[in-house]
Amino acid sequence: MAKIIGAVTTSHVPAIGGAIAKGKQQDPYWKPFFDGFNPIRQWLGDHKPDVVVVIYNDHGLNFFLDKMPTFSVGAAPTYVNADEGWGIPSLPPFTGNQPLSWHLIESLVEEEFDLTTCQEMLVDHAFTLPMALLWPDQKWPVTVVPVCINTVQAPVPSAKRCWKLGEAIGRAVASWAGDEKVLILGTGGLSHQLDGERAGFINKDFDLKFMDSLVGDDPQWATQFSGHELVEKTGTQGIELLMWLATRATLGAKVKDVFRNYHIPISNTASGLMLMEPAV
C-alpha cells in the first residue's frame, strides 16, 4: 500500500525563480530563505519519496475566470509551466502519475468532492519553484500529482472544507494499491497582501501561532476562521495558507514536527517552511 512519508509546506513567490536563475541563493537577502531548505533536502535524500502530491494555488496561468474551479486535480502525462507574463525562466517538465491521479479522483468524487479534472494543465510558480527548492538540480526524481485550490475568485473554499479535502487525500493515498512513498507538498502563504492600500501587510503573530497549531494538539485551529477573517488576519494572498491546512490534514491526527523555518520578508511575503512526518 502507498504511504505518505511526510509533508512539506512552504511559501512561494515568483521572485524565487529570479533568484535561482541569477544564482543569488547566498546573497544576504536570500540566504535565510534558501538555507532553510538544507535540512529538507537532507531528509529527502534519506527518505526518497517516489511521488509528490503538490497542493498549490494557480495565479492566473492555467485558469481564467471563464472556468474557475474550486478544487482541481491534474491527470496529465506531463506538466510544464510558462513564463506567466513576466518572463521567468521555465523549468524542466514534470512527469505525471496518471494512475494515482485517477485513483485520487475516483476516491475524492466518491467522497463527494466536486472536482474539476485536468488532463492537460500548465503549472505555475507555486508548483514549480517549491519543487526546485526541494530538488535544486531540477532533475525531478519523482512523479507528480497536482491538486489546485482556488484563491483567485471569492468565494474561496472554507478552511474547514480544505481540511476535509486533505483528510480525503490522505485516505485516498492509503487505499492506493501501489507501494509508492508519497510526499505531500503544500505551497502558499504565509501572511502577505499585494494589492490595495494595505499592501505590505504581514502578521507575524498569526503566522507563528498558525505554524504552532499545525504540529500541536489542535491542528484544525485555523479552520475556525471564515475566508473573510483569514484575509483580515493574513492579507489578501495570505489566504493561501489553505494549502497548508489541506496538506497538514493528509497526515492524520498527530505529527512529528521535524523542521521549521520562518523569515520576513521574501518579496512582500512572510515566508514559512515546515517539514512534518506522520506520527507512528
Place this chain on the structure above:
Amino acid sequence: MAKIIGAVTTSHVPAIGGAIAKGKQQDPYWKPFFDGFNPIRQWLGDHKPDVVVVIYNDHGLNFFLDKMPTFSVGAAPTYVNADEGWGIPSLPPFTGNQPLSWHLIESLVEEEFDLTTCQEMLVDHAFTLPMALLWPDQKWPVTVVPVCINTVQAPVPSAKRCWKLGEAIGRAVASWAGDEKVLILGTGGLSHQLDGERAGFINKDFDLKFMDSLVGDDPQWATQFSGHELVEKTGTQGIELLMWLATRATLGAKVKDVFRNYHIPISNTASGLMLMEPAV
C-alpha cells in the same frame, strides 16, 4: 424573498433542434413529443416565472477534458450556443441573471459544494432546446442561471450528491433577497445509450418507476444506485437522469404532480416530461 414556483424535467436530443428548424412538430413521428409541452406552456402563461435555473449536462461544447468540472455554475451576462459540430441552427442569446448566479455560488460554496464558476459559457442543446420547447417563439421572457453537471467523464457525481446539490439550490433560492418567481428546468435522460454494442438500449420499466418515485413518498429512491448501476439500468447517457434528481430536490419533501408525458422514442431516447410544483 425569491420563490421556486415549479420545476420542469424533460429529455433533450439534438434532433429536436432539427425538427423545430424544419417545422416538423406535427409530423406523426414528433407529434407525441411536442404535444406533451402544450400543458407546460399553458402553465407557464399562467404562472410567468422571472428566472429559470437550468440544470443540464454539457455534451462537449463548453467543456473539454482539459478542464472538466463536476458541477459548474454560470455567472455570465449572456449565454449563446453554437452549432456543436453538426450545424444545428443556433438560437437567440439568453440573458443571464448575474446577481442570482453569484448568490447561488456564494451559498453553494458555503455549503461545501466545490463549484467551478463560469463567467463566460457556451450552452449546448441540452440547455437551448428545452428552453425553445417551453417558449417556442424563442423570445425568452426570463433570465437564466445555468447549472451544469458532468456526465462526460467518469467518475460522475453520485445520485446522492446531485440530490444534495438540488436541495442546496432550493435553500439558496429561498434565501435570495429578490422577489423573483423561479422555475427550475432539469434536462437529460431518460433511458438511452448511444455507444457500444448495447446502443439503442431503453428501459421503460425503470423510467416509469423513476418518474413515479419523484412525485411519491420516496423521491430519493434513485439515489440508492451508484453511477455504474444507473448506467446498467438506464444506458450510458441515461445517467443524465441525475439532472432530474437535482431538479426534484430543489422542491422540498412533497410536490404536486401537475403533468407528465412519456414517449418512446425520440431519436434513440426514451423521452420523459414532468411538471411539478412544491406542495404548499
Place this chain on the structure above:
Amino acid sequence: MSTKPQIPGTVIFDGEQAMKGYALNKMCFSFNEKANRDAFLADEEGYMAQYGLNEQQAAAIRAKNVLQLIAAGGNAYYLAKFAGIFGLDMQDIGAQQTGMTKDEFKAKLVAARG
C-alpha cells in the same frame, strides 16, 4: 478503475479510457467549429497528424467505425461531432454498432414501447 462488473456492450469512459483517447477526443472536440471540420475534410491525414492520433485511432477514423473509435479511447459525446461531419444521425450510428440495418435499429427502438 476497472474493478466494477462489466456491463455487456458498454464501455464506461473512465480514467483508463480517457488516457487512451485524449488525442482522438481532442481532435473531435475541435469539430465544434466549422472551420476545423472543413480543415479535416480538406486533409484528413494532415489533420489527424496535427492532433497526434496513434495508428489505432487513425485507422478507426479512416474506417468511420464507431466501435473501433470507442476501443481507441473515443468518448461518445466527442465522437458525435465526428459523426456529424458525415451527416450520420444517431440511428445510423446505432445501426452500425449493432450490426443492424437502419430500419431494423429503428424498429428495435419502437419495440421498447413494450
Place this chain on the structure above:
Amino acid sequence: MSTKPQIPGTVIFDGEQAMKGYALNKMCFSFNEKANRDAFLADEEGYMAQYGLNEQQAAAIRAKNVLQLIAAGGNAYYLAKFAGIFGLDMQDIGAQQTGMTKDEFKAKLVAARG
C-alpha cells in the same frame, strides 16, 4: 455579496468585482503569452479596444495605477501580469499603492519582523 465588514485598504475579489472587471482581467490574462505582451506594447489603445475595456479601465491602464485598476475591477493575480510588462516588481507595486518610496516600503516589510 457585500454584507461582510470592510477590511480597510482591501478589496475582496468577489462576484461584484468580477462582473466589473471581466474585460480588464481577460486582457491581463492574455499577457501570459509574450506575443500578446508585444502586441499590447505595439498598440496599447487598439489592444484595449479589442478586449472591450471601458473608459475607467482604459484610463487606469494608461496611468499604470494599481489602485485605479483595482477600483475598475482588476484582480491582483491577473494585474501582476500587466505590471510584469513594465518590469515592475512587487515592491514597486506596493510603494505605488501605499504612497511610499520603494525604500520606505521595503523598510516597512523588514519592520514586520518585530
